[in-house]
Amino acid sequence: MMDSVLLSVIIPTYNEREAVPALVERVRRALGTVPYELVFVDDSTDGTDALIAALAREDPRIRLLHRTGQRGLAAAVVEGIGAARGEVLCVLDADLQHPPERIPDLLDAMEQTGADLVVGSRYLPGGSYQGLDWFRRLMSRVATRLAQLLLRRARVVSDPMSGFFAFRRSVVEGVELRPVGYKILLELLVRGHFHKVAEVPYVFEARAAGRSKLTLRQNLEYLRHLLRLLPANPEDLRFVRFGLVGSSGIAVNTAALWGLVRLGMHYRPAGALAIAAAVTWNFLCNDAFTWRDRRSQNRRTKLRRYLRYWAVTGVGSALQYSLYLVLTAAGLPYLLSNLLGIVVAVGWNYRMHGSWTWKTTEATITRVVYRAT
Known part of the structure; x- marks a missing residue:
């Protein structure tokens, strides 16, 4: 003692x-x-x-x-x-x-x-x-x-x-x-x-x-x-911020999809382009807002993170797009199919962006249980 x-x-x-x-x-x-x-x-x-x-x-x-x-x-x-x-x-x-x-x-x-x-x-x-x-x-x-x-x-x-x-x-x-x-x-x-x-x-x-x-x-x-x-603690409101950014991304995605389809584009390429627009928008907002305590300090870091963001989000986007195609082909309205695909991708994206895209070097807290002898 x-x-x-x-x-x-x-x-x-x-x-x-x-x-x-x-x-x-x-x-x-x-x-x-x-x-x-x-x-x-x-x-x-x-x-x-x-x-x-x-x-x-x-x-x-x-x-x-x-x-x-x-x-x-x-x-x-x-x-x-x-x-x-x-x-x-x-x-x-x-x-x-x-x-x-x-x-x-x-x-x-x-x-x-x-x-x-x-x-x-x-x-x-x-x-x-x-x-x-x-x-x-x-x-x-x-x-x-x-x-x-x-x-x-x-x-x-x-x-x-x-x-x-x-x-x-x-x-x-x-x-x-x-x-x-x-x-x-x-x-x-x-x-x-x-x-x-x-x-x-x-x-x-x-x-x-x-x-x-x-x-x-x-x-x-x-x-x-x-x-x-x-x-x-930034971590406690991070998912809320991520959700707000994601909500704005849904608006960007939906507006782009609706506009392209209204202009006469087939729903398949329109869906792909709408996803690309939303991913870029979300990256910029997440870098400036969601992970602002780890914000990119220079162009090189931002470019590296942007590529990582695409790699992570690419998996989520593939899930989203696959569901979009399958559900729309099955008869669901294309906007609803798109929304369901987005929901599926959110969990994957948040976890991987926090642990890889905006990886932190912050020391983790170790917990031990002590029993007196």
């Missing part, structure tokens, strides 16, 4: 007076000789801040940041990150549902695997969320699936909703964190700088004291947070 690097344990609190003494003692026993500080960021109105201040007078490792007029767990953690002095930071809820005894496992996972970020997961074998009732379990699952559907980096871990995790300071250096609500890990996953993440299974325990702070307002704030994070 890391015993030479200062650990900052950031604990947001809101009316957790009953839980704080037990939390401080359990952290003290769990960390033993590990150099650490406890950074409490408190929004309480029940005297929790006075209790923490009294504990801080007895133990210099305890620090208190008391906020007035401010609310929000995630924002509290961000303030704690700014005040923390450690090179390794750990986020822990004050209600004892995150077992402090597992903090050494997070540190061991970081040291043994070289991970930048270590996440405590309720969804790995050996973990559970027994501390939640059935309704909150359902809400947690729905929130997890929604995040993983919308945010590519949320799929890196099994439990992006976890509030129990540790990370190196380098993960947030130079990063502007702007969370909404209470899910700070999502903010780090999407905006943070990391190349390797480890997951450690843990049991989410029943609340020892007080009551849950989860409200309808916080659920709505979570949805706002997801929407705010969508533009942060």
Whole structure:
């Protein structure tokens, strides 16, 4: 376990007076000789801040940041990150549902695997969320699936909703964190700088004291947070952009086909020319819009990508054109046959253009599961 690097344990609190003494003692026993500080960021109105201040007078490792007029767990953690002095930071809820005894496992996972970020997961074998009732379990699952559907980096871990995790300071250096609500890990996953993440299974325990702070307002704030994070990573809106470009390509293709047929050209050569016009249009728009973060910087690169685009799209176009011919010959209207062919080609084109035409050298994120021995 890391015993030479200062650990900052950031604990947001809101009316957790009953839980704080037990939390401080359990952290003290769990960390033993590990150099650490406890950074409490408190929004309480029940005297929790006075209790923490009294504990801080007895133990210099305890620090208190008391906020007035401010609310929000995630924002509290961000303030704690700014005040923390450690090179390794750990986020822990004050209600004892995150077992402090597992903090050494997070540190061991970081040291043994070289991970930048270590996440405590309720969804790995050996973990559970027994501390939640059935309704909150359902809400947690729905929130997890929604995040993983919308945010590519949320799929890196099994439990992006976890509030129990540790990370190196380098993960947030130079990063502007702007969370909404209470899910700070999502903010780090999407905006943070990391190349390797480890997951450690843990049991989410029943609340020892007080009551849950989860409200309808916080659920709505979570949805706002997801929407705010969508533009942060180019990958998360890329398919939407690709779809918009594709839609414009359909318009170009359909207009060209209609115009050529109206001018008296046979539907076969008209279809081929309409495809060529749409492919060229789509390449230019995708280079400037869909993959704008990888945009061609010179003519040579653009020409090479254009040729690759044709190679990839050629396969999709062959599928499209074959369906167009077969379905039109079978009696379907030629415009409908053309549209069905386009739909079939979209999946192939998007996957191959992202992995080859606009291939990126961006480092991939490695995920490992660590189990304490």
